[in-house]
Amino acid sequence: MNVQTLRITGMTCDHCAKSIEEALAGMAGVVEAQVSYDEGSARIKTEAGVDSAKLIDTVQGKGFDAEVLDRKGSTVAKGVSDRPHISVVDTPTPSLKPRRSSRGALEVAIIGSGGAAFACAIRAAEEGAKVTLIERGTLGGTCVNVGCVPSKIMIRAAHLAHLQSAHPFDGIKKQAAVIDRSALLRQQQGRVEELRHAKYESILESNPEITLVRGFAHFGKAGDLMVKQPDGKDKRLHADQVLIATGAWPSIPKTPGLRDTPYWTSTKALVAEQLPEHLIVYGGSVVAVELGQAFLRLGSKVTLIARSTLLSKTDPAIGEGLKAALAAEGMRILTHTAVKQVSFGRKWFRKRFRVDTGGEALLGDRLLVATGRIPITPQMGLEWVGVRTDQRGAIVVDDHMRTSAEHIYAAGDCTTQPQFVYVAAAAGTRAAINMMGGEAALDLSAVPEVVFTDPQVATVGLTVAQANELGFKVESRTLSLDNVPRALANFDTRGFIKLVSERESGRLLGAQVLAGEGGEIIQTAALAVRHRLTIKDLADQLFPYLTMVEGLKLCAQTFTKDVKQLSCCAG
Numbered sequence: 001m002n003v004q005t006l007r008i009t010g011m012t013c014d015h016c017a018k019s020i021e022e023a024l025a026g027m028a029g030v031v032e033a034q035v036s037y038d039e040g041s042a043r044i045k046t047e048a049g050v051d052s053a054k055l056i057d058t059v060q061g062k063g064f065d066a067e068v069l070d071r072k073g074s075t076v077a078k079g080v081s082d083r084p085h086i087s088v089v090d091t092p093t094p095s096l097k098p099r100r101s102s103r104g105a106l107e108v109a110i111i112g113s114g115g116a117a118f119a120c121a122i123r124a125a126e127e128g129a130k131v132t133l134i135e136r137g138t139l140g141g142t143c144v145n146v147g148c149v150p151s152k153i154m155i156r157a158a159h160l161a162h163l164q165s166a167h168p169f170d171g172i173k174k175q176a177a178v179i180d181r182s183a184l185l186r187q188q189q190g191r192v193e194e195l196r197h198a199k200y201e202s203i204l205e206s207n208p209e210i211t212l213v214r215g216f217a218h219f220g221k222a223g224d225l226m227v228k229q230p231d232g233k234d235k236r237l238h239a240d241q242v243l244i245a246t247g248a249w250p251s252i253p254k255t256p257g258l259r260d261t262p263y264w265t266s267t268k269a270l271v272a273e274q275l276p277e278h279l280i281v282y283g284g285s286v287v288a289v290e291l292g293q294a295f296l297r298l299g300s301k302v303t304l305i306a307r308s309t310l311l312s313k314t315d316p317a318i319g320e321g322l323k324a325a326l327a328a329e330g331m332r333i334l335t336h337t338a339v340k341q342v343s344f345g346r347k348w349f350r351k352r353f354r355v356d357t358g359g360e361a362l363l364g365d366r367l368l369v370a371t372g373r374i375p376i377t378p379q380m381g382l383e384w385v386g387v388r389t390d391q392r393g394a395i396v397v398d399d400h401m402r403t404s405a406e407h408i409y410a411a412g413d414c415t416t417q418p419q420f421v422y423v424a425a426a427a428g429t430r431a432a433i434n435m436m437g438g439e440a441a442l443d444l445s446a447v448p449e450v451v452f453t454d455p456q457v458a459t460v461g462l463t464v465a466q467a468n469e470l471g472f473k474v475e476s477r478t479l480s481l482d483n484v485p486r487a488l489a490n491f492d493t494r495g496f497i498k499l500v501s502e503r504e505s506g507r508l509l510g511a512q513v514l515a516g517e518g519g520e521i522i523q524t525a526a527l528a529v530r531h532r533l534t535i536k537d538l539a540d541q542l543f544p545y546l547t548m549v550e551g552l553k554l555c556a557q558t559f560t561k562d563v564k565q566l567s568c569c570a571g
């Protein structure tokens, strides 16, 4: 009998330890496995001949990293290596032996053609599968066509327009930007088409093993995968494995009158030929604040109505700080306000919306509804194949993207996972690995999130409230940006950096950032959370002087020092 000890990194709770323990205990030759979250280690009793590399592979397969320790606690073998394994660790993974069905290569059908679908298709094809993508709309899905790409182009253009009249430097003449909306739109859509071609169409062209079928995919009563084709006829498809990656669409509230009006969703707003005079934004979500600010900066008057606060799911200070920043630019923001009734185009309003909040009737020439996005799962016959959804219609998946139905996986915005394209793509790749007989879990313990307002909102891990709810005893510090040299040099000290740590161990549990370029700051915090670094680790780490990310170190140092007493570059 051998006893092997592994150091495990990346666990965030007892549940992680339990899932690793179960995976190790299920291995051939393992007699007993004990995994301790507190100690970050595993103690495994094995029969002779069980290779420690296999133990590491199993831990990595659950989404964590591991290294073998000798009796003195020194590292003997590390998990990140070029040994063959299929895992979530972002090291290149060698090919699996292609799985084959009785008909030849494994046949994988993928519903959708967005980020999740393409990631899965590419990986499955690389591993030898024959892949069929089914798409009922525009190839490429949300991100490239009507989501991340066009919105970030529009936001960037609006940012530069804003700086022309509102930059902070004395010696540069400020002037109102002259906006040519048609030219902006042409350029934006040109880049969208370019990227759609480079990242989607050309992949189909260069991968003969991936075929595109046009139509609406659904499951029949007998559990068959069917595609309603553009001519209305149903076609039956054979598939050994299926991935559902149907994305999400805007959730439209049941506000009286709203559905009878020509309201915009983000899709319409992004390609608007004309800028509204007065845009009313209904919602306090990510899309609401991002696009609301972009229109404001391009010259529209903007009123935003939010049922609770802005970005209500994160630390309240974020919503308050963002509200102050947007209001300072001239946006009118009504928080804790319900929309009672919407109407459009009544004679005396001409072509205008009237939005009643109870206390006030707002008139605007455009109304953008941005109250969140819900999974696209209705009318797909999921009930015929036993795919379980939650009360929002999101497909319930485990960390391997398995649904409740055998051989049916799901990934991206149509699932219970966070709605970001990098999560969708990571889930798609891992689903492909699992379909092909590999073993890959998606670790969502440290998902960085960015809201592309200015200042940006960037978060990772737990807020104080969430940590308390999970039973952590926490400590937190907030550093205002007038303590960050880069922000002072930029003459833009709006915002703050807040760090949340576990009191006893000092381990970083979360970070909330409101700052210009906050999205560039958060990835460092995400790595720190994922790899269980402590506040001390951050405070002792070298950060380049005059970068915004240096604020993380400064904030970490405030756990033990008064920031005003630190030297200029805070060694």
Ligand SMILES: Cc1cc2nc3c(=O)[nH]c(=O)nc-3n(C[C@H](O)[C@H](O)[C@H](O)COP(=O)(O)OP(=O)(O)OC[C@H]3O[C@@H](n4cnc5c(N)ncnc54)[C@H](O)[C@@H]3O)c2cc1C
Pocket (backbone or CB within 6 Å): 111, 112, 113, 114, 115, 116, 117, 134, 135, 136, 137, 138, 139, 140, 141, 142, 143, 144, 146, 147, 148, 149, 151, 152, 215, 216, 217, 218, 245, 246, 247, 248, 266, 287, 376, 380, 411, 412, 413, 414, 419, 420, 421, 422, 424, 452
């Ligand atoms: C305005 C906006 C801005 C965003 N900005 C960002 C950002 O900056 N960063 C970020 O990470 N995320 C952003 N997102 C979110 C991101 O776009 C999504 O998380 C991501 O695109 C989801 O990818 P997916 O593969 O799950 O679904 P999608 O890309 O939505 O693909 C689903 C596809 O399935 C097709 N489909 C649906 N049902 C069927 C069916 N039954 N049969 C056949 N085809 C079907 C659809 O037509 C669609 O093409 C933004 C979203 C929006 C709306």
